[in-house]
Amino acid sequence: MSTVPNISLNNGVEIPQLGYGVFQIDPAETKDAVLQAFEVGYRHIDTAQMYGNEKGVGEAVAESGLDRDEVFITSKLNNNAHDPEVAAQAFDRTLEELGLEHVDLFLIHWPLATVTNFVETWGAMEDFYRSGRAKAIGVSNFQPHHLNRLHAETTIPPAVNQIEVHPYLTQDEVRAYGAEHDIATEAWSPIAQGLVLDDPTIVRIAESHGRTPAQVTLRWHLQRGDIVFPKSVTRSRMEENFDVFGFELSTVDLADISELNRDHRTGPDPDTFNKIP
Structure with missing residues (x-):
């Protein structure tokens, strides 16, 4: 079984660089999917309140037989819970759904900058962190100007920023900001929902290494320092996505x-996305 390297976050918490994402996995299928991921070797699971499947993740953790400290669990605050009091209630529900005393990482899912005050929301996040019920806290889909506000107006810096990143959206500016301020970059949609898998350049590089386009794309992320968590409910694809440590891309690759x-997004623009369910 491959050994997944850890990345040390800015507060010393260690996060596996490769994880398993459960976005768009049916809640009824989540437990079995996560259990399969554990069998393959994944120990980092990324979920969110918005996904509606935290309970299945928690059931898989409970049934896996793995010690709690062997598994890294991330969840995210829903868009309708930015008010600090509501956020506190939502966080309590996350722990209840997961059946855990703490999460390893908890994120603000979207900045919603034109309709909420994410700085006030971050104050609640800091409370979760200080209580020990979130071992690390961070943000998702934040742009540099959002991060600048947190830097100027709050005490605890985000440990990570989870953003859409893939070869068609390399996010150089946001990643550079993170590197400068010791904020790790997590990449969602790492293969652009499959769009990059037929790209001639990626196909050529994959053939040269005897690997699949998905493996080459994930390897590109890993060598750049991104934290990734591809999603698949197919066992063979889970295994393929996990088998990315036996080769290395060249500097030219x-x-x-x-x-x-090409600055192509498969998801919303964080500067304009303000949907509150």
């Missing part, structure tokens, strides 16, 4: 893939 950037 990395540059060729990065040059594919």
Whole structure:
């Protein structure tokens, strides 16, 4: 079984660089999917209140037989819970759904900057962290100007920023800000919902290494320092996505893939997305 490297966050918490995401997995299928992921070797699970499947993740953790400290669990605050009092209630529900005394990482899912005050929300996040019920806290889909506000107006810096990143959206500016301020970058939609898998450059590099386009794309992320958590409910695809540590891309390979950037998003623009369910 491959050994997944850890990345040390800015508060010393260690996070596995490769995880398993449960976005869009049916709540009824989540427990079995996560149990399969554990069998493959994944020990980092990324969920969210918005996904509606925290309970299945918790059931899988309970049934896996793994010690709690062997598993890294991330969840995220829903868009309708930015008010600090509501956020506190939502966080309590997350722990209840997961059946855990703490999460390893808890994120604000979207900044919603034109309709909420995410700085006030971050104050609640700091409370979760200080209580020990969130071992690390961070944000998702934050742009540099959002992060600048947190830096100027709050005490505890985000440990991570989870953003859409893939070869067609390399996010150089946001990643550079994170590197400068010791905020780790997590990449959601790491293969652009499959869009990059037929790209001639990625196919060529994959063939040269005897690997699949998905493996090459994930390897590009890992060598850049991104934390990734691809999603699949298919066992063979889970195994394929996990088998990315037995080869290395060259400097030229990395540059060729990065040059594919076209600032193409598969999801919403954080500066305009303000949907509150």
